[in-house]
Amino acid sequence: xxxxxxxxxxxxxxxxxxxxxxxxxxxxxxxxxxxxxxxxxxxxxxxxxxxxxxxxxxxxxxxxxxxxxxxxxxxxxxxxxxxxxxxxxxxxxxxxxxxxxxxxxxxxxxxxxxxxxxxxxxxxxxxxxxxxxxxxxxxxxxxxxxxxxxxxxxxxxxxxxxxxxxxxxxxxxxxxxxxxxxxxxxxxxxxxxx
Numbered sequence: 001x002x003x004x005x006x007x008x009x010x011x012x013x014x015x016x017x018x019x020x021x022x023x024x025x026x027x028x029x030x031x032x033x034x035x036x037x038x039x040x041x042x043x044x045x046x047x048x049x050x051x052x053x054x055x056x057x058x059x060x061x062x063x064x065x066x067x068x069x070x071x072x073x074x075x076x077x078x079x080x081x082x083x084x085x086x087x088x089x090x091x092x093x094x095x096x097x098x099x100x101x102x103x104x105x106x107x108x109x110x111x112x113x114x115x116x117x118x119x120x121x122x123x124x125x126x127x128x129x130x131x132x133x134x135x136x137x138x139x140x141x142x143x144x145x146x147x148x149x150x151x152x153x154x155x156x157x158x159x160x161x162x163x164x165x166x167x168x169x170x171x172x173x174x175x176x177x178x179x180x181x182x183x184x185x186x187x188x189x190x191x192x193x194x
Contacts, residue, residue, distance in 0.1 A: 003138075004043040006113035007033055008100055010120035011049030012093065017121070017144040017162070026172040029074045035170065036117055036142055036160060043113045045077040048100045050084055050093045101128040108132045115140060117160075121148030129155045 018025040033045045054061035071079050080103070082095035105128065107113055116132050118125055121143040129139045129152065141152055142160040153159060160166070 003040045003114040004112070005037045005040045005115045005117055006043045006104075006107055007036060007045035007117045007119065008104055009045065009047045010096075010100065010118070010122060010125075011047050012096065013120045013122055013147070015049075017147040021144055021146060022164075022167070024171070027167070028170050028172045029071060029077060031170050033074075033077065035166070036119070040115065042076055043107075045074075046080055046100070046103055047071055047077060048080045048082070048096050050096060051081045053084055053091075056091070097122075097124055101125065104128055104132060105135075108135045108137050114138065117142060118152075119143075119162075121152060123149030123151040126151040126155045133157070 014027075015025050018027065029045075029047070033042060052061040052064045068079060068081075071077060080099050082093060082099060084091045085094045086092075104116055104118075104125075108116065115138045116129070117140040118129065119142045121141070126149070129141075132139050133155070138157045139155060140158040140160060141148075141156040142162055143153070144162050
């Protein structure tokens, strides 16, 4: 029997890791998920993030809406959005990790997947992954070397390093080649007669 894979994507973790490591985040999610699953059957993928507040950052909210529209067009991917809360003048995410862990455990309990594949390096998920293993499921972690906790790697049955080679053909847009900037030549200063 072919393993059924459920992919759980910590959107904020993925975004920040892509930006920090590659200065871009235009990932083709359909191909990304397909590569993570390999020859196994995808049950469903879930993407978790926070909804940007349009009253605080209108341009960021607009960009996020375009991004979410593209995500929602990705086959077998569901978007789960939490909110934000202002705490001592700092905006913090609320409910994202709880949503991810709840789905991770509920779907395992309902026996809807055989393999949980978490895209995150956050150690907060280690205990939940162990609980999934205790339910008889396999757990895998896709991570960036610069953004991973040892705790989560120790729990994983299998690991997928997301690096330059892994992402080589997974970008949504080709990055234009860098051009050399031609600087206009400075005209020679001519001495004039006074």
